[in-house]
Amino acid sequence: xxxxxxxxxxxxxxxxxxxxxxxxxxxxxxHLSAFVAAEKQKGLAMVVxxxxxxxxxxxxxxxxxxxxxxxxxxxxQIASKTQTIxxxxxxxxxxxxxxxxxxxxxxxxxxxxxxxxxxxxxxxxAETYTAIIGTWFQKTFDCCFSRLTISPLNxxxxxxxxxxxxxxxxxxxxxxxxxxxxxxxxxxxxYAIHPExxxxxxxxxxxxxxxxxxxxxxxxxxxxxxHFHRHFKIHLSATRLVKVSTSIASVHSDGNLKILQSKYLxxxxxxxxxxxxxxxx
Amino acid sequence: RxxxxxxxxxxxxxxxxxxxxxxxxxxxxxxxLDIVYNHTFQNKRVWTVYQMTKATGxxxxxxxxxxxxxxxxxxxxxxxxxxxxNFKEFEDNAIWIRIAWGTSYTKPNQYKATYVVYHSQTxxxxxxxxxxxxxxxxxxxxxxxxxxxxxxREMELRSHCLDSLKDIVFKRxxxxxxxxxxxxxxxxxVAPENVxxxxxxxxxxxxxxxxxxxxxxxxxxPQPKLEFAQYKLExxxxxxxxxxxxxxxxSFRCLVKFSSPHLLEALKSLAPAGMADAPLxxxxxxxxxxxxxxxxxxERKGVLAASLVSP
Numbered sequence: 001x002x003x004x005x006x007x008x009x010x011x012x013x014x015x016x017x018x019x020x021x022x023x024x025x026x027x028x029x030x031h032l033s034a035f036v037a038a039e040k041q042k043g044l045a046m047v048v049x050x051x052x053x054x055x056x057x058x059x060x061x062x063x064x065x066x067x068x069x070x071x072x073x074x075x076x077q078i079a080s081k082t083q084t085i086x087x088x089x090x091x092x093x094x095x096x097x098x099x100x101x102x103x104x105x106x107x108x109x110x111x112x113x114x115x116x117x118x119x120x121x122x123x124x125x126a127e128t129y130t131a132i133i134g135t136w137f138q139k140t141f142d143c144c145f146s147r148l149t150i151s152p153l154n155x156x157x158x159x160x161x162x163x164x165x166x167x168x169x170x171x172x173x174x175x176x177x178x179x180x181x182x183x184x185x186x187x188x189x190x191y192a193i194h195p196e197x198x199x200x201x202x203x204x205x206x207x208x209x210x211x212x213x214x215x216x217x218x219x220x221x222x223x224x225x226x227h228f229h230r231h232f233k234i235h236l237s238a239t240r241l242v243k244v245s246t247s248i249a250s251v252h253s254d255g256n257l258k259i260l261q262s263k264y265l266x267x268x269x270x271x272x273x274x275x276x277x278x279x280x281x
Numbered sequence: 282r283x284x285x286x287x288x289x290x291x292x293x294x295x296x297x298x299x300x301x302x303x304x305x306x307x308x309x310x311x312x313x314l315d316i317v318y319n320h321t322f323q324n325k326r327v328w329t330v331y332q333m334t335k336a337t338g339x340x341x342x343x344x345x346x347x348x349x350x351x352x353x354x355x356x357x358x359x360x361x362x363x364x365x366x367n368f369k370e371f372e373d374n375a376i377w378i379r380i381a382w383g384t385s386y387t388k389p390n391q392y393k394a395t396y397v398v399y400h401s402q403t404x405x406x407x408x409x410x411x412x413x414x415x416x417x418x419x420x421x422x423x424x425x426x427x428x429x430x431x432x433x434r435e436m437e438l439r440s441h442c443l444d445s446l447k448d449i450v451f452k453r454x455x456x457x458x459x460x461x462x463x464x465x466x467x468x469x470x471v472a473p474e475n476v477x478x479x480x481x482x483x484x485x486x487x488x489x490x491x492x493x494x495x496x497x498x499x500x501x502x503p504q505p506k507l508e509f510a511q512y513k514l515e516x517x518x519x520x521x522x523x524x525x526x527x528x529x530x531x532s533f534r535c536l537v538k539f540s541s542p543h544l545l546e547a548l549k550s551l552a553p554a555g556m557a558d559a560p561l562x563x564x565x566x567x568x569x570x571x572x573x574x575x576x577x578x579x580e581r582k583g584v585l586a587a588s589l590v591s592p
Contacts, residue, residue: 194534
C-alpha cells in the first residue's frame with residue numbers, strides 16, 4: 001500500500017464496466033500489452049532509453065473497499081524493460097492506474113447483473129499512457145472516463161474533515177489556496193494554518209458525535225475567513241478555493257490528489273468515491 | 282511534430298567557440314558577456330534589497346569608480362583567492378558586479394555567479410539570490426568597504442522586477458499623500474464607458490467612494506511590479522458575535538502568501554470588484570512606502586488591532 005502514498009494521482013470517474021471478469025485478468029494483461037505496444041509503434045507514446053518490451057500487469061488490491069458489497073479494487077501497471085548503458089536489463093513501472101469503490105452502496109442499488117462498479121479511477125504517469133489505457137477500457141468494457149473535478153464546497157469539506165484527523169507524526173500545516181476571479185491580473189492567495197491551531201479550531205467547532213455536518217464545515221470556514229478579513233479586509237468567501245493541503249492528503253479542484261498518510265486512506269477514498277458517483281449520475 | 286532546433290543551436294555554438302578561439306577570448310570577456318546577458322534578462326532572477334548606512338560623521342565623497350573596484354576586489358581577495366570579479370557600468374549609473382565563487386581548494390564556479398547592482402548615488406544594493414549564503418557576509422563587507430559606508434542590512438523586500446525594486450526604494454513611483462481628509466473628487470475621465478442607466482444613486486456613490494479611496498491609498502500612477510507578499514501572522518483569533526461557541530486562543534499561527542504577476546495592481550482591483558473593503562488593509566497598502574513585502578505580525582498586548590513588529 002505504500003506505493004499509493006506521496007504520488008500525484010489524476011482522478012477520474014468511471015461508469016460501470018460491462019462484462020469485466022476478475023477471472024480473465026491474465027487475458028486482459030495480454031491483450032492490453034499488445035494494444036499498448038501497437039499504439040507505441042504509431043509513435044504516440046514516449047520512449048526513454050532503448051525499449052525492449054512493454055508489459056501490462058493486472059492485479060487486485062486487497063483492503064481497498066468499504067463494505068463487502070464493494071467490488072475489489074483493480075490495479076493496472078505498465079512495466080517497461082529498458083537496457084541501461086552498461087547493457088543491463090531493467091524493468092521499471094512507468095505508469096500505474098487503479099480502480100476502486102469504497103462505500104459505494106448508492107450506486108450498487110440499481111446496477112444490472114453484468115456490470116462491475118468501480119467508479120473511482122486514479123492514474124499516475126505519462127498522460128499518453130493514461131489515454132491509451134482509457135481508450136482500451138472504453139472499447140473493451142463500454143465504459144466512460146471523465147476527469148473528476150472537485151467544487152470549492154467539497155474542497156471545504158475535505159479541509160475541515162482532514163484537519164480533524166489526528167496524526168502521529170509529520171503534521172503539516174492546513175493550507176488553503178484561493179484563486180481570485182474577475183480581476184485583470186491573476187492573484188493567488190495561500191492561507192496556511194499551523195496544524196495544532198487548525199485542529200484546535202476544528203475541535204471547538206465539531207460537536208456532533210460521530211458525524212460531520214454542513215453547519216460545522218461552514219462555521220469552520222467562516223472562522224478562517226473572518227480571521228483573514230480582520231487582517232487584510234479581503235473577503236475570501238468571494239474568491240474560489242482551488243486547493244486544499246493537510247497532513248492526510250492534498251487535493252486540487254482539477255482532480256489531482258496526493259495521499260500522505262495511509263492511516264486515513266479509506267476515509268479519503270470514501271469521499272472521492274462519493275464524488276465520482278455523483279459526477280456519473 | 283516539433284521542429285528539431287538542435288542542429289541550428291549546435292551550429293551557432295560551434296561558430297561562437299571558434300570566434301572566441303580566434304580572438305583569444307578569456308574568462309574576462311565571457312564574464313562581461315554574462316553580465317550583459319543577465320542585465321538584459323534581469324527579471325529572470327530574484328533580487329533582494331540591501332540598505333547601507335553611513336558611519337557617524339561620514340561625508341558624501343565624490344564617487345570614484347576605479348577606487349571602488351580596487352577596494353572591492355581587495356577586500357574579497359584578501360579572504361578568498363579563488364574568485365572571479367568583474368564590473369560593468371550601465372546607463373542610469375547602475376554598476377553591475379559579477380562574482381564567481383570558489384573555495385580554498387576549488388576554482389570559481391562560473392555557473393553560479395552572484396550579481397550585485399549598485400547605484401553609487403544611493404545607499405542601496407540589489408543582490409541576486411545566491412544559492413550559497415556562506416559568501417554573503419564577505420560580499421556585504423566588501424560592499425561597505427568599497428563604498429565608504431559603515432553598515433549594511435538586508436531589507437524584507439524581494440522581487441523579480443529589479444526596476445520596480447528601484448522604483449520603491451528610490452521613491453520613483455507616484456506616491457500617495459497620507460492625509461486623513463479625503464481629497465475632493467477631481468475632474469478626471471473616470472466615468473465608466475457603459476454606465477448602466479438603472480444604476481441607482483446609492484450604488485453609484487459607493488462605486489465612486491471606492492474609486493476615490495483606492496486612488497488615495499494607491500496613488501494615481503502605475504504600481505511598482507512585485508510578484509509576492511508574505512505575512513507570518515501570530516495574532517489572536519477573535520470570534521465574531523455570531524460564532525459564540527468558538528473560544529479565543531493564545532495565538533492563531535498562520536502564513537499568508539499573495540502571488541500575482543503584478544501584485545499591487547491585483548490588490549488595487551479587489552475593492553472595485555467587490556472582493557475587498559475600501560480602504561484595503563494597511564498591511565497590504567503599506568508595501569511600497571515601507572519598502573517591504575515580507576512581514577511578521579504579532580499582536581500587541583491589550584490592543585485589538587494587529588500592529589507591525591520589525592524583526
